[in-house]
Amino acid sequence: MDLISKARHFIASHYPRKHLLAVSALGILLTGVALYPEQNARGDRLNDADSLVNADFPNQINTSPDSLDPVTASTNSAANTPDLENATPDSTLPQWSDLTVSSGDTLSAMFSEVGLSATELYRVVNSSEEANILNRLYPGNELSFHISEPGQLDALKVMTSPLEGFLFTRLDDTYEATPIVIEPEVRQVQKHGQIAASLFLAADQAEIPAGVIMEMADIFGGVIDFLLDPREGDQFSLIYEEKYLNDERVGTGEIIGAQFINRGREYLALRYQNEAGQVGYFSPAGESMQRAFLRNPLDVFRISSNFNPNRRHPVLNTIRAHKGTDYAAPTGTPIRATADGTVTWAARNGSFGNLVVIKHHGAFETKYAHLNAYANGVKKGSRIQQGQIIGYVGSTGSATGPHLHYEFLINGVHKNPRTVVDQLPQVVSLEEAEMERFRSSTMPIIEQFAQANPRQPLLTMASQ
Template sequence: MKYLFFLERHLRDSFVLWRHFPTKHATLACGLAFLLISIIIFSEKNSKALKVVQLQTALQTVPEISPGPISEKSKPLSDPYLKSTNPSPQKSQKPTSKWTAFEVTEGDSLTSIFAKAKLSNQDLFRVLNSSVEAKILNNIYPGNELEFLIEPSGNLKKVRLQITPLEGYLFTQSDNTYKTEVITKIPEIRQAFKIGTITDSLFVAGQREKIPASTIMEMANLFGGVIDFILDPRKGDQFSILYEEKYLDDVFIGHGQILATSFVNQGKEFTALRYEDSEGEIGYYNPLGESMRKAFLRSPLDVFRISSNFNPRRRHPILNTIRAHKGTDYAAPKGTPVRATSDGRITFAGRNGSFGNLITVKHAGGFQTKYAHLSRYSKGIKKGKRVLQGEIIGYVGSTGGATGPHLHYEFLVDGVHKNPRTIVDKLPKAVSLAAEELPRFKQHTHNLQERFGDLQASSLITYP
């Protein structure tokens, strides 16, 4: 079109000059002009046609695009106007059964826990009467865990009682009753070795080495026949212990048995080894096969400081006179348990002058022990009752002529007061393993002694 516009403009200008041309020349000019216009129009039509042909050819050569997988980085459009107006309906989820757990606390009862779980007394009755084993539910204690699997309808499907991490019961509904299953898990046993030095007391030294308090007390009891842990330990004494630790699913759940332990008291070493004999009896023995359980415990208390040692010419704190103190005073808080130092029979239990509340125990071999100033007696303690070594017979007090809470302990041989700390050699000997049992003992404890010795040798400790 730009060519036509250009031509029209020049034709107007040329028309003015047309009249001045001769006729012959004007005719020739008109012919040339007509020819030029025809050529321009024809060229423009061909150009448009060529473009149309090229466009059609290009469209025919474009490859067909097929839908492929969506890239992981692709994201759905967030524009709400681009979303479908008819989304597919979602399927409704059915309600499922779920476990509900309750930890038994002080004051809880089975009835109250069932009520907390929104269960009826009828549910409780059906479970309790389902089997003999189910009666254990009546004896729940703080720390136990009760779990209930309750269906959406409210039906009680299962009850689980976890007594310890290793022991429990599962009650599963079957028709109108419940089937009982005993749950028992076996822990992984690992060994722990600790070694320490006494700077103040065995208990504090054990705590410093992160030994459980119960394990420290068990170790003290093992050596209770050879060491008085109130009077005997000295600064610098050393102890070592190899004991078990229990794990469940790689989680620590508690401590096990002491396997071997030793205590060096004032330069003298005592060693105790755990051994199960051919009859299945488990005990602790020294390397010679002698039992660590002696005829008498060295102390009637576990571990406490001493207030006054045995002294025949001790000035009495109340009467202010020289008076034989025929025993040993152990200072301890009121209510501290007092234990019998050996098996025997009670010959006296009652009030006795300056002794206050007193217990006298007669032992085999002409031995006798007395326990004075007690605040009270253990249940069932009376004259004629037999007691066992380590049995709690009373509790520390300050009755009678006592200036403060403490235990006055006396030891008599054939009616004569003796210092139990100086007559160790005259006390009944420890029971040894039978001669036929000794070879088995040495065989079974050989590896234990070697391992224990290696651990001791490789553990170097220093304390200020």
């Protein structure tokens, strides 16, 4: 008896027929259940693969064996060629992927997030001079990626502000840069404030952006000392531009006019552009608000030590003339040149620490000491404009804390920086021949201030 016959004889002798039938049925059922998921899963994977092909190539030419026949192949090709003119948007086609730059983000991580390799990043960054903008991204900047095939970037849109950016479009293995400039809606607004504690707090309460109030301080910087002059009860009014995009404010524009009433004395600055396109701020009498020198080289500070020929030196503990003014301010506070000039020194200088010296027109010279760092491009021989950032507050040299030591010299003789400005002439006044055009251009601004402040008499043409 062979092995199979012996097995049958054993089962028949020890198990009833009903049991055998039940076991057989159960075995068939389990076999079917085990095989079904595998076949179903395989079918799903094939369906997915087909859908991916169809998504990428929705109008594929038929490549079945029948299509090898010349007549059939020609017919099928004509029937399946994409109709680009009558094509309609397909929801399965790729869309823009938008990312917003956050603190700590890197370009490589953002490219990786949308499935792009380091090679693709390298191509974009090195495609043009405009692509350098990708090395200067800040939190809040927006990047939009258009990817038609996995790993291939067709276009990259970089918005550095709501109104400006670049579009990088793929051309073979490089990218072409096109500037994006969105024209906003410009609205003119007028706001007022009154000083109770400080100018900046009053501006905040009047919902005037910090950048606008800083610009106002610059405009009046030659005639008002915003450290010592403002008093409680002083008032100010501003007419300036705000930029809107889809009814959302996205920035500010030019200051059209500014009024400041300090201790009962009114100052009025009017924006004027001459026929040559030059822009400046002038009093109603046509006198420039810009003076030869700004009163202060810092925007945020307090005076820690004034000009004093008999001051006791805080480090040496000896009587030594203090030939300038010390402005205490946090490390890194920007320092502005108080007038146009040429840098004659920008290096370490003994107890002055990091020092910048600027030679101005005529016999004037200014010094800026104890700097933490120099601004980019500031070196010996550099041409500097009034208000330009030349360095940052520090405590280098013989300094007990972060501050700026500022000196003012005329013909090599030290003068008190806080009083000498009043003795200096203005930069420019309008020629008489231009006054008629100036009055016509600025009278609407004066009238707008007058309507908003009917109790406050404004300057007339002859009052200054």
